Amino acid sequence: MKRILTLVDDVYEDLELWYPKLRLEEEGWRVVVAGPEASRTYAGKHGYPCLAEVALAAVAAPDFDALLLPGGFAPDRLRRDPQVLALTRAFDAQGKPLAFICHAGWICISAGILKGRRATSTVGIKDDMINAGAIWRDEALVVDGHLISSRTPRDLPVFAKALVEQLQGR
Numbered sequence: 649m650k651r652i653l654t655l656v657d658d659v660y661e662d663l664e665l666w667y668p669k670l671r672l673e674e675e676g677w678r679v680v681v682a683g684p685e686a687s688r689t690y691a692g693k694h695g696y697p698c699l700a701e702v703a704l705a706a707v708a709a710p711d712f713d714a715l716l717l718p719g720g721f722a723p724d725r726l727r728r729d730p731q732v733l734a735l736t737r738a739f740d741a742q743g744k745p746l747a748f749i750c751h752a753g754w755i756c757i758s759a760g761i762l763k764g765r766r767a768t769s770t771v772g773i774k775d776d777m778i779n780a781g782a783i784w785r786d787e788a789l790v791v792d793g794h795l796i797s798s799r800t801p802r803d804l805p806v807f808a809k810a811l812v813e814q815l816q817g818r
Contacts, residue, residue, distance in 0.1 A: 650677035650815050653707055654716040655732065655755075656700055657683055661720030662692035663801040664749050668716055671808040677815070679716070682707045684729065693720050704731045709738035714815055719750025719770065719800075727758035737761060740794075745814040747796040749807055753777050756795075766792040768799050 652672050654665060669679045683690055683700025690698050709715070715736065717723065726732045736759035739746045748756055753769035754776065756762050763781030768790040777784045788803040789796070789810055796814065798807035 650675070650713045651711065652677060652679045652714045652716055652815070653709075653712040653735075654679055654681055654718065655683065655704070655722075655726055656681050656690045656698045656718070657722035657725050658690050659720050659725075660690060660692050660698065660718050660722035661750055661801065662694045662696040663804060664718035664720065664752075665692070665698060665716075666696065667801075667804045668718075668747070668808045668811060671812065672716075672815075675812060675815070677713075680707070680712070684726075690722075704729060704735070707735065709735055709742055709744070712739075712744070714745035714747065714811065715739040716811065717746070717748040717752035717755050719748075719752045721751065723752045723754040727755045733759045743794050745794050745796060745811060747807065747811045749798045749803070750800055753782075753797065756780075757782075761795075765795060766790050767795060767797040769797065770799055 686703040740761045750770045757780040766783045789806040796810045
């Protein structure tokens with residue numbers, strides 16, 4: 649069974665966590681939610697609660713098949729955590745699917761993994777992405793090897809589909 653890690657903190661974008669999480673679970677895969685603190689409920693931008701099953705400090709990339717980074721404003725807090733940056737770098741180094749949407753590009757920027765790679769994000773962090781060396785595209789879905797990125801919640805159907813396809817080896 650595939651295991652996917654997703655990260656949460658307060659003010660995450662509700663749809664960008666829940667839509668892909670539920671889509672991956674439809675495939676019969678296990679999605680593990682990690683946050684700064686285990687067994688704590690974090691509030692989304694629109695008020696939807698999400699319980700972190702485990703603490704960020706307790707997870708490691710080798711235990712998972714992919715990393716899902718939802719947007720919202722949580723990524724601005726998460727990217728300050730050395731564990732989050734180490735996890736992101738590890739998933740990238742291992743060539744595992746790494747899916748990020750909207751403001752989650754901030755985590756990839758801070759992890760230093762975007763230089764020379766094609767990606768997208770919300771237009772609000774376009775300059776940050778470009779300044780980090782990304783080849784930024786204003787497209788609903790940008791796939792560069794194992795990196796999967798989308799702009800906003802309206803792109804979720806193609807974003808989730810691309811992540812499922814990568815995990816299925818297509």
